[in-house]
Amino acid sequence: MQITITSSFWLFLLIVLLALQLFLVLILIIKPILRYLVGLQVGDFLEKILSDKYTENLMEIWPAGKRISVLNIVEIGLRSQSGKIITRPIGSPKKFPGFDNLMFAPHLMSKLSLPESAQMNMQVRIGPKANKPLVINIPIMIGAMAYGIALSEEAKRALARAAKTLQTSTCSGEGPFLPEERMEAGKYVLQISRWAWGARTQKQIDSADMLEVQMGQGADMGSVTIEAVEFQGRAQELSGLAPDEMAISFPAPPGIQKQSDWPGFMKTLRKRSKGIPIALKLMATAHLEEDLDAAIRLGFDAVIIDGAQGGSHATTPIKQDDFGIPTLFALIRAVRFLNKHKLREQISLIIAGGFYTPGECLKALALGADAIYMATVPLFSLTHNQVGKVIPWEPPTTLVFYDSPSKSKLDIDQAATSVVNAITSMVLEMEEGMRALGKASLKELNPDDLVALDSLSAEVTGLKRIY
Numbered sequence: 001m002q003i004t005i006t007s008s009f010w011l012f013l014l015i016v017l018l019a020l021q022l023f024l025v026l027i028l029i030i031k032p033i034l035r036y037l038v039g040l041q042v043g044d045f046l047e048k049i050l051s052d053k054y055t056e057n058l059m060e061i062w063p064a065g066k067r068i069s070v071l072n073i074v075e076i077g078l079r080s081q082s083g084k085i086i087t088r089p090i091g092s093p094k095k096f097p098g099f100d101n102l103m104f105a106p107h108l109m110s111k112l113s114l115p116e117s118a119q120m121n122m123q124v125r126i127g128p129k130a131n132k133p134l135v136i137n138i139p140i141m142i143g144a145m146a147y148g149i150a151l152s153e154e155a156k157r158a159l160a161r162a163a164k165t166l167q168t169s170t171c172s173g174e175g176p177f178l179p180e181e182r183m184e185a186g187k188y189v190l191q192i193s194r195w196a197w198g199a200r201t202q203k204q205i206d207s208a209d210m211l212e213v214q215m216g217q218g219a220d221m222g223s224v225t226i227e228a229v230e231f232q233g234r235a236q237e238l239s240g241l242a243p244d245e246m247a248i249s250f251p252a253p254p255g256i257q258k259q260s261d262w263p264g265f266m267k268t269l270r271k272r273s274k275g276i277p278i279a280l281k282l283m284a285t286a287h288l289e290e291d292l293d294a295a296i297r298l299g300f301d302a303v304i305i306d307g308a309q310g311g312s313h314a315t316t317p318i319k320q321d322d323f324g325i326p327t328l329f330a331l332i333r334a335v336r337f338l339n340k341h342k343l344r345e346q347i348s349l350i351i352a353g354g355f356y357t358p359g360e361c362l363k364a365l366a367l368g369a370d371a372i373y374m375a376t377v378p379l380f381s382l383t384h385n386q387v388g389k390v391i392p393w394e395p396p397t398t399l400v401f402y403d404s405p406s407k408s409k410l411d412i413d414q415a416a417t418s419v420v421n422a423i424t425s426m427v428l429e430m431e432e433g434m435r436a437l438g439k440a441s442l443k444e445l446n447p448d449d450l451v452a453l454d455s456l457s458a459e460v461t462g463l464k465r466i467y
Contacts, residue, residue, distance in 0.1 A: 075317060089397065090376065091219050091311030091354075092320035098309070098328050098354060099363045101453040102463065106437045114435040121441040122427060124371045126210060126348045127277025127301035134210045134277055136187055137167035138427050139365055139442055142419075143352055143375035144191055144212065144281070146175030148235025149226060149247070150313030152407035153180060154415070155382055155400035160184035161412070162378065162419035171373075174214055174249075176238035177204045191281075192253050192269065197239050199254040205272050210302070213253060213269070216283030218310015218327075218353040219320045224249045230403050266298045277301035279350070283323065284308065284330030292337050295347075302348035304373060305330050309354025311376055313401070327353040327364075332461055335368035344368070358429035366445040367461065377422060384418035386411060 054060055065073060071093060078086045106113065126134040142163045147156045150173065157180055163170035164186035172181065174193035177200065182188055190208035192198055194215070205211065215221065226247040228236070241247060250256075255265050269278060279302035280295045282288075288305070295303050307327025312320070331351050338344045351364050352373035361372045383396040389409045390398050398404040434440070437449050451466050452458035458465040 085316055087314035088317050088320060089312075089314050091309065092317075094308075094321055096308055096326035096354070097456065097460075098326060099360045101457040102363050102450050102461065103453060103466070104359075104363075104366075104433065104437060104449055105451045106449075111438050113438050114440060116435070118435055118440055120431045120434060121443075122431065124442065126350070126371065127279070128348065129346050130277040130301045131275030132209075132277075134169060134187060134189075136169055136371070138423070139371045139430075140166075140361065140374050140423055140427065141168055141189070141350065141371050142170040142378050143373040144171040144173040144189075144214070144217070145375055145379065146173030146193075146313070147178040147181065148175040148231060148239065148402050149173070150175065150402065151400055152402045152404070152410070153178060153234070154407055154410045154412050156181045157184045158382055158410070158412045158415035159378055159419060160188075161416040162423070163187065165416070165420045166423055168423075169209065171212060174198065176235055176240075177201075178238065182207050189279075194249045194251065194253055195239070195247060196241070196254065198250075202272060206274070208276060210277045210279060211269065211273055212279045212281050212304065213300075214281045215252065216306070217281065217312065218283060218306035218308055218324055219312040220315040221283045221319070221323070223251060224315070233402075235402060262294075262298055266300075270299070277348070279304050279348075281306065283310075284325050284327070284334075284353075285323070286325060288325070288330060288333050289337050292334060296341065296343060300347065302350060302370075303334065304350040304352060305334055306373070307331075307351070307353030310352055327351060327355075328367075329460060331364060331367055331369055358426045358433065361426065362430045362433050362445070363450060365442055366449045367447055374423075377426070378419045381419045381422035382410065382415040384415075384422070386414060 049057065075086060122138050124136050124139050126136070142159050145151050145156070145159070147153065156178055160170045160181045161184045164184065167186065169187035169189050170181075170185050171189040172178070172191050174191050174195060176197050177190070187209045188207065189210045189212050190200060190204060191212045191214050192200060228244050228246050231239070231241070231247055232243065236243065239247065253265070255268075256262060266278075278300055280300045281304040282291050284305050284307050285291070292303065307330045308324035309327050334349055335344070338347060338349065348370045349368065350371045350373050351369040352375070355361055355364070355372050355374055356377060364372060379400065380396070383399045386399060386409070387396045390396060390406050394406060398406040399410045401407065434445070437445075439445055439449070447461065447463060450461070450463050452461060452463040453466055455465065457463070
């Protein structure tokens, strides 16, 4: 077939070339003018900065920002604007003492590391004394992120799909039960939460592989109110609330009005659970041992402890910044308490709050945790290569939050794949670390695999110091 180039093509090409030439000419003409005008403005700005007295100088914001912090200035502004409680997403920006000052200590000459071909056992059994323990193939569990209160249906389905592929569990969170999430998931943890819908129906409980009684988390505990406008739509329908009814959480799950209600509550819940493990989720506080003692007396099969680094969709800055104790301290205290009562092999310990790297996870497992509850990593992984759909005008999390108009833009398949890739990568790195230590199973890890870089870390953990 002969291809002919018409005269219209040449005309189009000529127009493009002329337009390009005109553009270059304009740049040559305008550039010096722009440079002159910008120079005037910059010169005037610098003159004012260097001559105005400090109380009238724009640069007063610099020492103020360093002293008060930009975050505090922004939150002062938000409080000044509304006169209401403000809620901050994700979690506290404070840097709490953590796992950074702990280092692995492999033997180089007295014990060989394992070859690349060595088979690694990363399986975890949660609730060993329960009739139907929860068995997962990796020590990372996708943590509690609520439908409606926090995440969209698309995000919850993607997390559930990822968990099934990873052969781990995902958690309902404290929101209304979402049937589509359960259908997508493999192993499923259902939270008995502190809301009107929190007792769950028997059908919902029958669909779960573990129950989680939620009394607090790293960034939240106590009563919370959600305006009806933030909860409209299917989540409100599934919650059983009226369209204009606010959602108000309780101090404890439905059925607990006073401390003496707990034994009866647990007896009923144990009957309803039909042999699956029942876990208690706590915000770690200075009264941790009292809470653990109560958990033991009530017969919980597992305890989920969320340190102060734990996040939330939206809670008050005071709860994020000024409540709880750091995750490392909570883990050490919980392990020591369970060991003291010779219950370490009977009650599973799941730790949460501020885990972002494979090293942090492996250190926690070596110090005695059975598994890691992880939320921030899968949350950010959901949006990995889809952020271009919302930035720069909106943050990436608008792709996953329930009350966001952008939530429908999230591609569920793509999001699930990103979560699978992120957690798979982390587990592979943990396996590499274990091979370097000469350990083929999580059960072989112990505190002797670690040393402390500073006195505080050594004192808290009981580990050897490097000096």
